[in-house]
Amino acid sequence: MRATKYFGKTLRDAPAEAETVSHRLLLRAGMVQQLAAGIYSYLPLGWRSLNKISTIIREEMNRAGGLEVRMPVTQPRELWEESGRADTFVPPLAQFEDRRGRMLVLAPTHEEAVTAMARANIRSYRDLPVTLYQIQTKFRDEPRPRAGLLRVREFEMKDAYSFDADVEGLDTSFNAMADAYHRIFGRCGLQVVMVEADSGPIGGKDSNEFVLLAESGEDTILICDKCGYAANSEKASSRKGQSPVEAPLPVETIHTPGIRTIDALAKSLGIPASRTIKAVFYSAAGEVVLVSIRGDLEVNETKLRNALGGADVRLATADQVRAAGLVAGSASAVGLDRVRSVVDDSVTAGGNYVAGANREDRHLRNVNYGRDFKADLMVDLALARDGDACPKCDGTLRAKRGIEVGHIFKLGTRYAEKMGAMYLDAQGVPHPIVMGCYGIGVGRLLAAAIEANHDGRGMTLPRAIAPFEVYLASLGDDADVVSAADSLYRDLEAASVDVLYDDRDEPPGVKFNDADLIGPPLRVVVSKRSLKNAQVEVKSRKAEKPASHPFGDAVEVVRAALEQV
RNA sequence: CGGGGAGUAGCGCAGCUGGUAGCGCGCAGCGUUCGGGACGCUGAGGUCCCGGGUUCGAAUCCCGGCUCCCCGACCA
CATH class of the missing domain: 3.90.960.10 (YbaK/aminoacyl-tRNA synthetase-associated domain)
Incomplete structure (x- = not known):
């Protein structure tokens, strides 16, 4: 993509309302734009990154046997009355009346819709197990949206729902999703830990959060330095230590x-x-x-x-x-x-x-x-703290900050029972379907990734989710430079390299600063200086200095370097 | 919902002891530049958040409202 044909501007100064690093960088890079509190538009640059994340999620969901579906964002309120959540969901459902006076809600999540889908299509144990997923917009009228994309009201979310005949099947489906989550975050190049979590009002017996470690995180998690025990601070337990045993003395x-x-x-x-x-x-x-x-x-x-x-x-x-x-x-x-x-x-x-x-x-x-x-x-009512003894071994718990990017739950039969999603076993006896649900906030994941990957100059997103892989810049308007850069751009495109070509008539400083701000993992520079020696410069985003390579080898050098970042 | 802060050009801000709006960046044109946001000249761009009030006159003072941000409460 040529920068001169692109849409969106970088900002030297971030808007005053942005305080969080990811919020500032998303706005400065021209990735998103706010329309109202917690409601954002994605510009081309931001949408590219979001789609890269979605693609990885989709591939891993499919690999794990998931089937993608699409469900309505507007839903009849009666559906929520069936599950009993019409008046209990927090934050309260956003709803409006249609022209016939029927109440519609904006879906904040899709347990009800997917359960309706399941009960219409699952009759027999032979139809189980199955996992359905969606990557869609949801709306929650959060009491306090904040920090840019980290906590919003309208958001893209991947939600998967598993349906099994019994709790053993649920365990299998749950573990398959946990594995898929590890693969997803790994492919995004992010250091994410799975921690035991409180299941909260959703209920269910097991619940795990996936937390991206980041100093700016809002969640505290505790990790054992020895055995790998990890839990968020709401859930974590610790060994409290024995006091000396003494015979009770008089008060x-x-x-x-x-x-x-x-x-x-x-x-x-x-x-x-x-x-x-x-x-x-x-x-x-x-x-x-x-x-x-x-x-x-x-x-x-x-x-x-x-x-x-x-x-x-x-x-x-x-x-x-x-x-x-x-x-x-x-x-x-x-x-x-x-x-x-x-x-x-x-x-x-x-x-x-x-x-x-x-x-x-x-x-x-x-x-x-x-x-x-x-x-x-x-x-047990105690808050586990940094330095406490691990409840599982003789190690020590360490407190870390993180951002919750995914949460998986074993729902059990709660929704199936309330909404009549039943199957017949081999004996012809009806049973409620056993469900699990598995969410990833896609936009939050992007913001979290930026929180964990930036420096004083801009974003340093991993290759898999950076909006572009290569920032190609020509310096100056010398005809030889321009034609060399043009041809290198064509060659990179032909080699399927995801390149943003900065062909603007801007001084070097502007181009370098935008390259660092947007932060593709590789920067390639064509200039009079390097061309004189028939060379190009290639620099990784995180490297201090560029390296020169023969101009003719540029495509190969770039492809090889991309493997390294 | 409780506490705090802020709305003036696309962005960052000044103007607020009332006299009809300005600076930097950005944007458009011309020229000079071309290795870390370069320079000169010219120019476009405003419902000073909205409504009401006081006044000869309101961005500025008064009243009411709206929006946004931060902390807390709450929250996959």
Whole structure:
């Protein structure tokens, strides 16, 4: 493609609204353009990269046995009433009335539509298993779109849905998709890790996220440095360590004037925080819950929410705490029976803890679970942190930042049961179809790839997803230079090299800067200086200096160099 | 939804003690240049977010609204 025939402009300055690196670079390179909050147009350059990603996804879905389908973006609201998600989906469904007064929704995801497709076409166990997928636009009216393409309202998403006769079949389909995901991200040249994840309101027994490691990421994941255990921070567990086993001693009340935090308590008593019990107050569905956890640990609110049956959980307000009769700074579960007590399993590991006395300026020594306080619920509630011990081996967990680019779920029979998607087994007995779903945000993946692949000059996307493979630039308007560059351009095109030919009448600095901004992995320069020696210059995007090669070998040199980047 | 910030040329911004809009980049033309956003001359380009009010006069002051961004809440 000749730059003089192309559409879209590079910007020297990024628009003020863009703060995130990928957002700035996408706008500066002229890849996307914003129409409204979280709603973007793709210009030719951005669409090229997006399509390269889509093509890789499509090839790997097909290889894994997936069948591509296309489903409606506008769907009758009744379909969502069947699944029970018409009023519960978050964010709420975007919907409108058609001219006959029927309510239509803009699909935020396609479980309902694909289940309708399945129940109309699957009758028998002989029809199973099957995996259908789509790469389509979806719309979610997100409460807060942000960071360019990282979190948008209208977006391209690949969603695959598997249908199996039983959970063993689902496991097989799920693993096949996990393998395909590894291949997809690998082919995109991206370092992605699969981590255990919380399945959230979608439900199901297993769920894994695919996270692109990037410092600017919004998600925290924990990875064991030894055994490969990896989970996002909502899900991750860690070994909390054993406190010394001691015979329970009698409880003593101690005077602790002005001490209201675990740090201060531990310091004043000269003990580690791990010998104390911290009380944290939450409000769940209007009820105040007292969470007890060892003093050196923190509460993982997702685990707490799951333990409480999915209720909305947030820190209790000072008013709620007071109304519940709790003494902030000196609270504990000891002697409290009118407040629900949820206990992290860490406090069962040892004994003789220091805990609040539920009186101002008083704490208790030698508090023991079971003898001195009880739990209405006893589970793992701790937030795993960098440096914690791995739950699976004797390694250490390391916290890393990342961006969620894919998420796969074992859905089970939830949708099939609600929507009547059944098959008959060999005995003629009906069963609900067992489903899985597997998503990749295509636009988010592009943005994430830029977050992970850029430098001070612009994008350094891997070859497989960069908008072009080669940036060919001619310097100056010398007739020999122009004709040499023209002919090299034709030869590269003929050799099926994906080349952007900068044939504009611009000074070298402009061309070099645009080459670095757009960032094809290879830059080829034809100039009077190099042509004098019958040479061209080839430079990889990440190299400091170019290398000169005989002009006649240019195509071969480029093809070889592309294999290396 | 809570908190904060911002809307003036395509982009970045100034003008805001009221007097009818400017700078840089970009864009168009001509010329000189041609190895990291080069230089000169000429030129085009504005609903100063919208509506109302105050005033002889509003980008500027007042009231109401809209949009966008950031933090939080929420979220495949």
